[in-house]
Amino acid sequence: xxxxxxxxxxxxxxxxxxxxxxxxxxxxxxxxxxxxxxxxxxxxxxxxxxxxxxxxxxxxxxxxxxxxxxxxxxxxxxxxxxxxxxxxxxxxxxxxxxxxxxxxxxxxxxxxxxxxxxxxxxxxxxxxxxxxxxxxxxxxxxxxxxxxxxxxxxxxxxxxxxxxxxxxxxxxxx
Amino acid sequence: xxxxxxxxxxxxxxxxxxxxxxxxxxxxxxxxxxxxxxxxxxxxxxxxxxxxxxxxxxxxxxxxxxxxxxxxxxxxxxxxxxxxxxxxxxxxxxxxxxxxxxxxxxxxxxxxxxxxxxxxxxxxxxxxxxxxxxxxxxxxxxxxxxxxxxxxxxxxxxxxxxxxxxxxxxxxxx
Numbered sequence: 001x002x003x004x005x006x007x008x009x010x011x012x013x014x015x016x017x018x019x020x021x022x023x024x025x026x027x028x029x030x031x032x033x034x035x036x037x038x039x040x041x042x043x044x045x046x047x048x049x050x051x052x053x054x055x056x057x058x059x060x061x062x063x064x065x066x067x068x069x070x071x072x073x074x075x076x077x078x079x080x081x082x083x084x085x086x087x088x089x090x091x092x093x094x095x096x097x098x099x100x101x102x103x104x105x106x107x108x109x110x111x112x113x114x115x116x117x118x119x120x121x122x123x124x125x126x127x128x129x130x131x132x133x134x135x136x137x138x139x140x141x142x143x144x145x146x147x148x149x150x151x152x153x154x155x156x157x158x159x160x161x162x163x164x165x166x167x168x169x170x171x172x173x174x
Numbered sequence: 175x176x177x178x179x180x181x182x183x184x185x186x187x188x189x190x191x192x193x194x195x196x197x198x199x200x201x202x203x204x205x206x207x208x209x210x211x212x213x214x215x216x217x218x219x220x221x222x223x224x225x226x227x228x229x230x231x232x233x234x235x236x237x238x239x240x241x242x243x244x245x246x247x248x249x250x251x252x253x254x255x256x257x258x259x260x261x262x263x264x265x266x267x268x269x270x271x272x273x274x275x276x277x278x279x280x281x282x283x284x285x286x287x288x289x290x291x292x293x294x295x296x297x298x299x300x301x302x303x304x305x306x307x308x309x310x311x312x313x314x315x316x317x318x319x320x321x322x323x324x325x326x327x328x329x330x331x332x333x334x335x336x337x338x339x340x341x342x343x344x345x346x347x348x
Contacts, residue, residue, distance in 0.1 A: 050272065053272045054275050054276065086264065087251055090262070093264070094266060095268045097265065101224035101227065101228050
């Protein structure tokens with residue numbers, strides 16, 4: 001039997017040293033999705049990397065303490081073809097994972113294909129299609145900007161869909 | 175004129191998600207180098223990455239608060255040829271930079287060649303030669319183990335040499 005659920009806040013993050021996208025979404029009583037908050041943590045060019053990481057870490061913890069997500073989702077990054085980019089994104093991703101773990105937020109990772117599949121039902125969807133689907137699924141008037149925020153919301157939606165499947169599977173078993 | 179110096183503690187770090195090497199060295203009044211502490215922060219296999227990062231972050235901050243280094247040196251990692259390794263090391267390196275920045279420790283980065291050059295006077299020295307030189311320069315009875323600790327000490331020595339050159343250059347100017 002389906003149980004009444006408390007509205008559950010889900011966080012999606014798209015890490016980067018210059019821009020880290022974030023999106024907090026909630027699932028309403030009828031399964032409808034809503035955005036609670038989204039945007040980017042932006043760090044200035046030309047400051048030392050460690051100062052950028054300090055900003056990302058502090059700002060993400062502030063947002064998590066504000067919205068208290070039940071869980072967080074971060075994209076897996078093995079798709080990075082460029083070693084320099086992978087290393088740079090790795091720094092930001094490490095600090096993002098640390099901030100969530102410090103706040104006791106369980107973390108799931110999804111591949112880019114899993115995110116595309118969950119949002120659009122199509123693993124090879126392009127960026128614009130994904131963004132259109134994010135807009136529709138979250139009943140927004142416009143595509144969320146910048147791209148990093150839209151990507152973060154897509155990861156959050158992917159995580160929420162994945163939780164639904166798990167719940168369905170658990171219901172089947174009981 | 176050469177001024178009397180307070181013994182200055184320098185930290186070198188070799189970041190990794192499984193093993194993060196660290197080495198604290200001090201320069202004595204006659205310019206001789208001594209190890210204050212060195213070792214590795216080891217994290218268990220099979221736990222989530224974010225828990226490994228929590229351990230690295232907490233343990234490094236504990237060590238920094240204990241030894242209060244004047245500055246820290248971390249190897250630049252652009253030499254990573256493997257994207258997966260670069261991403262993994264990037265996570266650990268991001269958390270290391272964050273921990274040092276949170277403790278107010280100024281950070282310098284050196285390329286592997288700069289480290290080899292500083293320790294052995296030879297940019298193409300092999301790992302064993304570097305470790306032998308670390309042993310000699312720090313007047314140790316044996317090569318520091320494991321490799322990650324020896325690498326961290328090599329980075330610390332590189333940073334101390336670099337500071338000396340800066341001091342010499344400043345003396346020439348005044």
